[in-house]
Amino acid sequence: MNIYRYEENPLITPMDVTPYHKNFEVIGTFNAGVTEFNGETILVLRVAERPLSKDPNIVKAPVYNPATDELEVVELKKDDTRYDFSDPRVILDKETNKFVYLTSLSYLRLARSKDGRHFTIDDKPFVYPSNIHETFGIEDPRVTKIEDTYYVYFSAISPMGVGESLVSTKDFEQTVHHGMIFSPENKDVTIFPEKINGKYYALHRPVPSATGAPQVWIAESDNLLYWGNHQFLFGLRNNMWDDGRIGAGAVPIKTDKGWLELYHGASKDNRYCMGALLLDLEDPTKIVARSEKPLLEPETSYEVEGFFGNVVFSCGVLVEGDIVKMYYGVADTSMACAELSINEVLDSLTYY
Amino acid sequence: MNIYRYEENPLITPMDVTPYHKNFEVIGTFNAGVTEFNGETILVLRVAERPLSKDPNIVKAPVYNPATDELEVVELKKDDTRYDFSDPRVILDKETNKFVYLTSLSYLRLARSKDGRHFTIDDKPFVYPSNIHETFGIEDPRVTKIEDTYYVYFSAISPMGVGESLVSTKDFEQTVHHGMIFSPENKDVTIFPEKINGKYYALHRPVPSATGAPQVWIAESDNLLYWGNHQFLFGLRNNMWDDGRIGAGAVPIKTDKGWLELYHGASKDNRYCMGALLLDLEDPTKIVARSEKPLLEPETSYEVEGFFGNVVFSCGVLVEGDIVKMYYGVADTSMACAELSINEVLDSLTYY
Numbered sequence: 057m058n059i060y061r062y063e064e065n066p067l068i069t070p071m072d073v074t075p076y077h078k079n080f081e082v083i084g085t086f087n088a089g090v091t092e093f094n095g096e097t098i099l100v101l102r103v104a105e106r107p108l109s110k111d112p113n114i115v116k117a118p119v120y121n122p123a124t125d126e127l128e129v130v131e132l133k134k135d136d137t138r139y140d141f142s143d144p145r146v147i148l149d150k151e152t153n154k155f156v157y158l159t160s161l162s163y164l165r166l167a168r169s170k171d172g173r174h175f176t177i178d179d180k181p182f183v184y185p186s187n188i189h190e191t192f193g194i195e196d197p198r199v200t201k202i203e204d205t206y207y208v209y210f211s212a213i214s215p216m217g218v219g220e221s222l223v224s225t226k227d228f229e230q231t232v233h234h235g236m237i238f239s240p241e242n243k244d245v246t247i248f249p250e251k252i253n254g255k256y257y258a259l260h261r262p263v264p265s266a267t268g269a270p271q272v273w274i275a276e277s278d279n280l281l282y283w284g285n286h287q288f289l290f291g292l293r294n295n296m297w298d299d300g301r302i303g304a305g306a307v308p309i310k311t312d313k314g315w316l317e318l319y320h321g322a323s324k325d326n327r328y329c330m331g332a333l334l335l336d337l338e339d340p341t342k343i344v345a346r347s348e349k350p351l352l353e354p355e356t357s358y359e360v361e362g363f364f365g366n367v368v369f370s371c372g373v374l375v376e377g378d379i380v381k382m383y384y385g386v387a388d389t390s391m392a393c394a395e396l397s398i399n400e401v402l403d404s405l406t407y408y
Numbered sequence: 409m410n411i412y413r414y415e416e417n418p419l420i421t422p423m424d425v426t427p428y429h430k431n432f433e434v435i436g437t438f439n440a441g442v443t444e445f446n447g448e449t450i451l452v453l454r455v456a457e458r459p460l461s462k463d464p465n466i467v468k469a470p471v472y473n474p475a476t477d478e479l480e481v482v483e484l485k486k487d488d489t490r491y492d493f494s495d496p497r498v499i500l501d502k503e504t505n506k507f508v509y510l511t512s513l514s515y516l517r518l519a520r521s522k523d524g525r526h527f528t529i530d531d532k533p534f535v536y537p538s539n540i541h542e543t544f545g546i547e548d549p550r551v552t553k554i555e556d557t558y559y560v561y562f563s564a565i566s567p568m569g570v571g572e573s574l575v576s577t578k579d580f581e582q583t584v585h586h587g588m589i590f591s592p593e594n595k596d597v598t599i600f601p602e603k604i605n606g607k608y609y610a611l612h613r614p615v616p617s618a619t620g621a622p623q624v625w626i627a628e629s630d631n632l633l634y635w636g637n638h639q640f641l642f643g644l645r646n647n648m649w650d651d652g653r654i655g656a657g658a659v660p661i662k663t664d665k666g667w668l669e670l671y672h673g674a675s676k677d678n679r680y681c682m683g684a685l686l687l688d689l690e691d692p693t694k695i696v697a698r699s700e701k702p703l704l705e706p707e708t709s710y711e712v713e714g715f716f717g718n719v720v721f722s723c724g725v726l727v728e729g730d731i732v733k734m735y736y737g738v739a740d741t742s743m744a745c746a747e748l749s750i751n752e753v754l755d756s757l758t759y760y
Binding site: 154155156188189192213214215216217218219234235236237238239240241242260262263264265266267268271273275276277278279281282283284285286287288291 | 506507508540541544565566567568569570571586587588589590591592593594612614615616617618619620623625627628629630631633634635636637638639640643
């Protein structure tokens, strides 16, 4: 497998983005959805901002207040024995082992480029938390273009759980919020770019609690807003690179051999790689082939080191002929891009 | 609050039902959905059957095999240190604290009555596991009648998680399976019996994993098969009878003052009671009132003692004028019925 990582990588880093919130720092510009609009490459960036803190004994947690439309900051003492502060991303309740706060707030911001390598970042958010389901932020957007509308969907995080919500736009200025399309716990949704035999399809990644694992399901819809006929699609593989958690990544790519889905898989020790799945063109609930080995693994310094290292995580690609330009978040910190050949990817898969 | 428990309670017990599976025993006939059909009261019973076991050192787990359409029995040794056998309902993996098997298999069977107190039970299942999402059984049905169709929906259990699936019938003989309508983890769905301002609504109870608790959400649909616009509706209340887990119970009852939902709440030590919620008639995403105290608590011997004691759990009611005939499962074992006055329930609520 030939992987061509751009010389300009990482393409966007937190230093390139000015904080939107006063007294905050940008700690992540990553996991962007991607599309083309008006001749430009548009990255719908996840921007994570963290409250500045001078006191090392205080951990701050940003929480959006939908009643006032303002961002508030909760302060916790690091010696508070109720909480586990060891994961830099979250504050865990030791009793329930669930997170009760995030240490940063993510929202979506646009980055635009003429050449796909050099980006200019908008000053203001494109989509910002706006309701009770988004008080801990919105994360990991994907973009599906259907006719003249861009559907942008993302994880919506709140103390009630993590679900997947949807907005749409025609111009990347005005947006319409369509509410939550997959109820908690769910993330890593990708909506197919066209109807298949009269129905829309989406991959999604529920995280069950009583039994089961974080695995990928497929659902159908007739209007993109309401989803049903949920079916288990593909799962973890013991003692392989994707034995910890998996989730859909890029919007599926239509090829002659089937729908090519570039997905992320993490090992049990949280090393995130990208692999591929091939689904039947006429019936995407059927699996045709899958990667035995990752297509892309964290290897370069910007992939290995960062806020949460050893992560490559794609939320979207652009396709030009046989070339896939896979944009991907690295180390929960920055954005990068690598090019792959569709035919080489298809040849590398194990067919069932 | 006047509660009239039927003198015939429990109305149906495991002893009244012959096992469908050879070498199995019926251990539960409970948590039934209820409706009326052809002048009879129909209970869509959850019947739980357990493999007979002579060896006390062996725990048996029934698993439906969709490839062969047969029920298989897995045998585990009680001294297998990977598992925790302390909960009689499930076999837990000690490492993940998730269940890996159930000790019984549930399916749906009809009980019919002319007077609502004396029931005759069908010999065969009405709905039986039929696909990969139902290999551990189907549980806790509700029935919503819309026009001439009865929609029967239930928890579908498999190693991939617990979701909610839907079948429909017009005659309680032929059924159409519509697949899973709420993906894992979700149960305790109740679908409103009519459209409200052009949309169907359902209450549902996701169980998130990373953050959040088992609480009640509301979703909307235009065809009963695909659901979206998920919104958090109501939650646990600290140090009250419903501080552990809650879920919708009966199909909502239309009253002059709003949609009356009889829901179950469990305390942290798993004592299940029934309470009430009142939702706005025109906009069921708005809460009008709620019970401070339970309407019904486990008090009688058949409610307190059983396979899993201290449980009253209603999946459906019949309404005659001001009287609600609340059918309810007791102690995860049997069925009972109690009558309440709608006006007394409405008067007992705390209005917001």
